[in-house]
Amino acid sequence: MDVLPKWVDTVIIPLIGVLISLIFSGIIILLIGENPIDALKLMITGALGSTYGWGYTLYYATNFIFTGLAVSVAFHARMFNIGGEGQAAIGGLGVAIVCLSFGWTHWFPALLAATLGAAIFGALWAAIPAYLQGKYGSHIVITTIMFNFIAASLLNYLLVNVMRPTGSMDPATQKFPEATSLPSLHDMLEPVGISFSKAGPANISFLIALIACVLVWIFIWHTRLGYQLRAYGHSESAAKYAGIKPFKIIMISMLISGALAGMMATNNVMGEAERLIMNSTEGAGFIGIAVALMGRSHPLGVLLAALLFGFLYQGGAELAMWTTIPRELIVVIQALVILFTGALENMVRAPLNWLWLKSRRGTS
Template identity: 70%
Template sequence: MERMPKWADVALVPLMSLMLAFAISALVIAAIGENPWAAIRTMVTGALGSTYGWGYTLYYTTNFLFTGLAVSVAFHAGLFNIGGEGQAALGGLGVALCCLFIPWPHWSLALIAATLSGAAFGAAWAALPAWLQARRGSHIVITTIMFNFIGASLLNYLLVNVLKPQGSMDPATARFAPEVRLPGLHEVLAVAGIPFSKATPVNVTLLVGLAACVAVWALIWRTRLGYEIRAFGKSEKAAVYAGIRPVRITMVAMLISGGLAGMMAINNVMGEAERLVMNSVEGAGFIGIAVALMGRGHPFGVLLAALLFGFLYQGGAELALFTSIPRELIVVIQALVILFTGALDDLVRRPVAALFRLTRKETR
């Protein structure tokens, strides 16, 4: 019943949770005998202090955007899609096949085709768990987790036995043709005369990701399908009363979700590696869950959360590179952020809500 202002709900509470997570991270760093202040400075300058740092931060951000949106769409339908990792891996297969076996005259055509292909493969990988949930009631959390492992095994097999070029010792596909190389962000920004580091993997996919944010927002809050997805997610019984078919919504929402996860591959496979390697997703599918939770399922929130995790990824890499803080500590910091912004949300929310009640009473 008691509500705090919207700005506090969507901005203040997550920010305070974040500060709390950073504060405890600082304590942990101090406890292992390092200087937390120096660590934070290294992270910030490393991730945001140069266009080089920004390039990597935004590259990771792009990955998390897609997986975060994927989890969000399923979330609105009341479905917890833990399978972003596998769907993005399969998306990588779709992108790789599209880039390897079709001679594209120009990268723009290749990008469109690869986006569709990656989305189709990701969607296909989400389809079976979705069908099992819709028809047989097999819990989607369990099946999507299992499909992550099946997907990883499938890719291992394909890379080692089918797609690896003859004579290569490396379980990866051949390098894509130069025609399908995606322009880096520095090339895009150069058009506007903005200088940007050439040595980073961030590429035009970032723009696709931003477009996907807008598209997901429009889908969820402006279309009939989005209306049905949200209604179904809030109350299945009411949805059925309204003539919304649960099987259809479950399938459609999961196909969109898997498709978005699969689209991530145009960033890491086509844009960065320019070939398909083993374990190409590197956990971005799981980070997407945290991103979606922290972004509260709203594309703009997802964008902010993806930026935060992009910063943590890049800043963390810098930390491991330039200080004697062990690499594992980065995982601790990331875990604390997830813990405080996701799982322990109420820890901050309740006192803040109580504070607002108090001040409101006094002003009256």
């Protein structure tokens, strides 16, 4: 199938997919009696037209970068990690424990410790399904998705019975100490003379996400281990023949994947809510799968896809606030994007292949 040049495959095909999904969304918006052009304008200005909008778009994008990278890393070893949701939730538990159990005086050491805590908790949560897969061949898709439910139940128990402050109706921990409050983009950009809206929850963990992108890129394509991981993903038998141990690769890919998913909690738990609430991940783990698919499991693609989904989330919130378009329809639009860029990608690719071959024949 690899007849198209790489840039068409990685840039043009997703763009066409997004375009088709926008056309379909437009038709649906038209059918419920709103103007699709105005709706699109509102989404763009609401999500990208102000630093307020960027504050939210980047906040959502940060979540999706982490979970998208998590799915990507595992996918290079052909491990389909559906458990990002649970790993991120347990990562949140790690962040909460770190933030609440030590007397922090400055956010910086707190962030380092929280990132580590989140990564370790997330990795441990992924380690069990990985071990079961590596040792006993239990299918990773089944076990990771079941671990999402176990994570939800565990957090449910802890938040309702153990971590909830007495007298509170909300199943959530108490607020983290003031010192663990992360600098927002507003705080970070003000010293350099850029005025950024105070309202958006985007914070310094966005930079951690960017660093994670670079590190994942180096790991996958420029280390021996990354090479082994990819080799194993491409052909298990060839990798075995070359002396690569499947168990080791499964464990390592899943541990890194779980750690990345867990690290999402520095953004949503430590950066935004500043306390651990029920269902803090809100589906970001699952969006991560779409992000990784759309980004072709490449960190740069993941970054761009995460920005797109961040845009859809924030633009969708603006639609819900200022128009009569119901929130369910925003989910429909997101689903259409996933459908056309992920699932139906061959629908776009096949005609492009044909066109490409035809033009090649014409020139030669």
